[in-house]
Amino acid sequence: MSARETIPGRPLLLGTTLALVTAVVVIPLAALVFSLHGVSAAAFANAVLAPRALAAFRLTFGAALAASSVDLVAGLFVAWILVRYRFPGRAALDALVDIPFALPPSVTGITLAMLYGVHGAFGGWLEAHGLHVAYTQLGIGVALTFVAFPFVVRTVQEPLSQLPAAYTEAAASLGASEWTTFLRVTLPLLAPALLTALTLALARTLGEYGSVIFIAGNIPSHTEIAPLLIVTRLEEYDYAGAAAIAVVLLGVSFAMLLAINGFQRRMTLARTAL
Amino acid sequence: MIAAARRPLVNDASAAQRRTLSWRAGAAIGLAALLLAVFIVAPLGEIVYEAARAGLGRMLATFADRETQAAIALTIGAALIAVAFNAAFGLIAAWTLTKYRFPGKAALQALIDLPLTVSPVVAGLALLLTFGTRSPLGAWFAHHGFPIAFARPGIVVATIFVTFPYVARELIALMSEQGRELEEAAISLGATTWQAFRRVTFPEIRGAFLNGVLLCNARAMGEFGAVAVISGRIRGMTDTVSLQISNLYDGADIVAAFTLAGTLAAVAIGLTFARRARRH
Numbered sequence: 001m002s003a004r005e006t007i008p009g010r011p012l013l014l015g016t017t018l019a020l021v022t023a024v025v026v027i028p029l030a031a032l033v034f035s036l037h038g039v040s041a042a043a044f045a046n047a048v049l050a051p052r053a054l055a056a057f058r059l060t061f062g063a064a065l066a067a068s069s070v071d072l073v074a075g076l077f078v079a080w081i082l083v084r085y086r087f088p089g090r091a092a093l094d095a096l097v098d099i100p101f102a103l104p105p106s107v108t109g110i111t112l113a114m115l116y117g118v119h120g121a122f123g124g125w126l127e128a129h130g131l132h133v134a135y136t137q138l139g140i141g142v143a144l145t146f147v148a149f150p151f152v153v154r155t156v157q158e159p160l161s162q163l164p165a166a167y168t169e170a171a172a173s174l175g176a177s178e179w180t181t182f183l184r185v186t187l188p189l190l191a192p193a194l195l196t197a198l199t200l201a202l203a204r205t206l207g208e209y210g211s212v213i214f215i216a217g218n219i220p221s222h223t224e225i226a227p228l229l230i231v232t233r234l235e236e237y238d239y240a241g242a243a244a245i246a247v248v249l250l251g252v253s254f255a256m257l258l259a260i261n262g263f264q265r266r267m268t269l270a271r272t273a274l
Numbered sequence: 275m276i277a278a279a280r281r282p283l284v285n286d287a288s289a290a291q292r293r294t295l296s297w298r299a300g301a302a303i304g305l306a307a308l309l310l311a312v313f314i315v316a317p318l319g320e321i322v323y324e325a326a327r328a329g330l331g332r333m334l335a336t337f338a339d340r341e342t343q344a345a346i347a348l349t350i351g352a353a354l355i356a357v358a359f360n361a362a363f364g365l366i367a368a369w370t371l372t373k374y375r376f377p378g379k380a381a382l383q384a385l386i387d388l389p390l391t392v393s394p395v396v397a398g399l400a401l402l403l404t405f406g407t408r409s410p411l412g413a414w415f416a417h418h419g420f421p422i423a424f425a426r427p428g429i430v431v432a433t434i435f436v437t438f439p440y441v442a443r444e445l446i447a448l449m450s451e452q453g454r455e456l457e458e459a460a461i462s463l464g465a466t467t468w469q470a471f472r473r474v475t476f477p478e479i480r481g482a483f484l485n486g487v488l489l490c491n492a493r494a495m496g497e498f499g500a501v502a503v504i505s506g507r508i509r510g511m512t513d514t515v516s517l518q519i520s521n522l523y524d525g526a527d528i529v530a531a532f533t534l535a536g537t538l539a540a541v542a543i544g545l546t547f548a549r550r551a552r553r554h
Binding site for chain 2: 013016018021027029031032087089093095096097100107111114120149204207209227228230231234243246249253
C-alpha cells in the first residue's frame with residue numbers, strides 16, 4: 001500500500017463492510033462448522049457415511065450432474081438459436097428463458113409435481129407410456145433441469161455472440177461441413193464458457209430444496225436428497241447429524257464458488273447469471 | 275479481409291439469408307420453440323389452470339383466509355427490511371471494493387458471493403445454530419425478549435442471508451468498469467467522500483442500484499428453504515407466503531395453493547422482468 005488513498009474514508013467504509021460480511025456470512029457459517037466441536041470423528045463419520053446419508057449424497061450429486069449435463073446441451077442449443085438467427089418471436093423466446101430463474105422454489109415445486117403427477121397433463125401421458133416421473137429420481141432430475149436451465153443459456157449466450165465469424169468462415173472455406181465446424185471450431189472456443197455454465201448449474205442444483213421436495217416423493221435411501229435429510233435430522237432433534245451433512249454440502253458449495261471464480265477470471269459473468 | 279475477421283458470428287447470415295431462413299434453420303428454431311413451450315410455458319399454464327379451474331369465487335376465497343393474510347403481511351414486511359438492509363450493504367460494499375485499494379479484495383468478494391452457492395437449507399441450519407436458544411447469542415436475544423429463531427425476526431435474518439449479494443454484485447459489476455478518476459477529481463476539488471458519492475457516483479449507478487433492488491426483492495419474497503428451517507413453521511405466525519403455499523398444497527387445498535402460487539409468481543416475474551426491461 002505505497003500509494004496514498006486519494007478518496008478519504010477507507011477505514012470507516014472497509015470496517016463497515018467487513019463488520020456486515022462477518023455478521024451476516026462468517027458468523028453463521030462458522031457457527032455451523034464449530035457446532036461439530038465436541039462431536040467425535042466416529043459420530044461424524046456415522047452421520048455422513050451411514051447408508052441413508054450416502055444414498056442421499058449419491059442421489060444429490062448424481063441428479064445435479066445429470067440435470068446440469070442435459071441443460072448444457074439444451075441450453076447451448078437454445079443460446080445458439082437466439083444468437084445465430086433473427087426471427088419473429090425471438091424476443092419472446094429469449095424472455096421465456098428467464099422464467100425458471102424468476103419462479104420462487106415453492107411455486108416451481110408444486111407446479112412440476114402437479115404437471116408430472118399421475119393425474120397431471122404430462123404425468124398421465126408419460127405414465128400411460130410406462131414412464132414414472134413424479135415421486136421418482138427422474139422427477140428430481142426434471143425439477144433440477146428446470147431450475148438450472150437459465151444459468152446455462154445466459155452464461156453461454158454472451159461468449160457465443162462474441163465469437164468471430166472469421167474462424168467458422170475459414171473452416172467452411174477449407175471444406176468443413178457445418179457440423180464439423182461446430183464440433184472442431186465453435187465448441188473448443190466455447191469450452192471456458194461451457195465449463196463455467198456447468199459449474200454454475202451444478203452449484204445451483206446441488207443445494208436445491210423447495211423446487212425438488214414436492215416432486216421427489218422423499219423415500220429414504222431412494223428419493224431423499226441431502227438437503228431434505230438435513231431437515232429430517234433437525235425434526236428428530238439430531239442437530240449434530242444435521243450439521244455433519246450440512247458441513248459436507250457447505251464444503252462442496254465453497255469449492256464450486258472457487259471453481260466458478262477461477263473459470264471466470266477471463267470471462268466476464270453474464271450479469272443475469274446467479 | 276480484416277473487416278470480415280472482426281465481424282461477429284451474429285452477422286454471419288447474409289441479409290438475404292436473414293429474410294428467408296433455410297428450412298433447416300426454420301426446423302431448428304421450431305425445435306427450440308417446442309422445447310421452451312413444453313418445458314417452460316406448460317408449467318406456467320399449469321399454475322393458471324389449477325388456480326382458475328374452480329372459478330373466480332374460489333380463487334378470491336384464498337385471500338379471505340387469516341393464515342394466508344398473515345403470511346402475505348409477514349412476507350412483505352420481511353422483504354422490505356431485508357431489501358433495505360442489503361441495499362445499504364450493497365452500496366457500502368460496492369464503494370469499498372471499487373474505490374479503495376486493500377489486500378484480500380478477492381477473498382472479500384468471494385465471501386459476499388458465498389450465499390449464492392450455499393444451499394438454502396444449509397443457510398437455515400447455520401442461522402438456527404447461531405440464533406437458536408441453544409446458542410449463547412440466541413439465548414441472549416431470547417432472554418431480552420427478542421427471540422430470533424422460530425419467530426418472525428428469524429424470517430428477516432434468513433432473507434437477509436439468502437439475498438445478501440444481489441445489490442452488491444449488480445453495483446460492483448458496473449462500478450469496477452467506471453474506475454475512480456471522477457471521484458478523485460471531486461475530492462481534489464474539495465468535495466467530501468459523501469458528496470463525491472452523492473453527486474458524482476450515485477447518478478451514474480442509480481439504474482444498476484434499482485435493478486439490484488428489484489432482483490433482491492424478487493428473491494426475498496420467494497425464499498423457501500432457509501426460511502422453512504428457521505421459522506419453526508408456526509402457522510399464522512412465522513409462515514411466509516412460500517411456506518403457506520406448501521401448507522395449502524400438503525392440505526390438498528389445490529385451488530388456494532395455486533392461487534397463492536400464481537400471485538407470488540406474478541410478483542416475482544414482474545420484478546425480474548422490470549429489471550430485465552431496464553437492462554435492455
